Amino acid sequence: MAKDSLSALLDGECSASELDRMLEEIERSPDLKASWSRLCLARDSAEGVRVRKDQRCICADVMSRLDVQPASAGARVLPLFRPRLQGYWKPFAALAAAASVAAVAVSLSFGDRSEGILTVPGLAPQPAITPVSAPLAQRPRYLQTVSTSPEEELRAYLIEHSNTLADRGMGGTLSYARFAAHTLSEPAELSAAMESPGERP
């Protein structure tokens, strides 16, 4: 009966339920598998496919290498044979990769706008504990003051961003120090420098 279904399957004349039954049977029967291979080979030969006498069946090797589940839709298939890059391309490749990561990071930081942005499964960053762009009432207390200017909004964002990075051990301390130093020297020196570009430090 199973061989009958196998023949029908080869012709595309097998129903879905019959196919399910056959898959159950074929799992237990190496003979059925071998029959399927021979019938496929007979058809291939008639169509002009040439098989070497010493050509081994690769099926067992393939099946032993399969993961249990096929990769999810949209997941990247990593190249198994990595092409050799010429030496002079490597810095550009690294630069391009860094730029891509930065672009993704910037895109993801705009919380409400990110709905349409495609994310790669497994590469999406962890959600921020409390996004700075969250509504006022949901922000930490030190961010709940009503901003009077865009500069203050930006400053609050940078402080929060630095603190978040520091919490995660991602080097936020240095960023904050830089920001603080820049803020302290900003009003007089910066405006002077803006007015006389040639004397910029």
Add this chain to the structure above:
Amino acid sequence: MSENHIDEQLVARAQAGDPRAFELLVRKYQYKIVQLVGRLVGEAEAPDVAQETFVRAWRALAGFRGQSAFYTWLYRIGINTAKNYIVSRGRRPADQDIDIADAELYGHTEHLSDVTTPEAELLSEEIKRRVAETIAELPPDLRKAITLRELEGLSYEEIAEAMDCPIGTVRSRIFRAREAIDAALKPLLE
């Protein structure tokens, strides 16, 4: 139900994580893929690259949307895998102008038949001869049914009309003819 439709059913089951369905697809297409990649990487390395092609196909299977035939999709993976393999070995890809459209235009195999290894010819000729001899020895009703199916490409329904018998009878006759073919090939391929 066409052959492509059966591929779709097997693919759908494989996409749901059923490796048994994928195994049938591997068994069905392995010889074509070995021959295809063999043109690019050489016969000695073809089995390994073909193996890689199927593993890649399995991993990418969830992304297959059925916009082309399964074999066309597999063919593309095979070509890319072979080209990557060549580049990874620091060799220049062969000048063979293999295009994805070939998979559909040439019925998948005809233009690939220029692999001229004497052993290969011997085996394929042997298989064809055995199949032809077996079909010639079949009772007339079985011979006619399998001929209409394999050579003319008629569906069971069309064969039933041509032979003026029920579809179940056609199915049974084709099955019995295939049993005889399978029995004839078994000692040759073991």
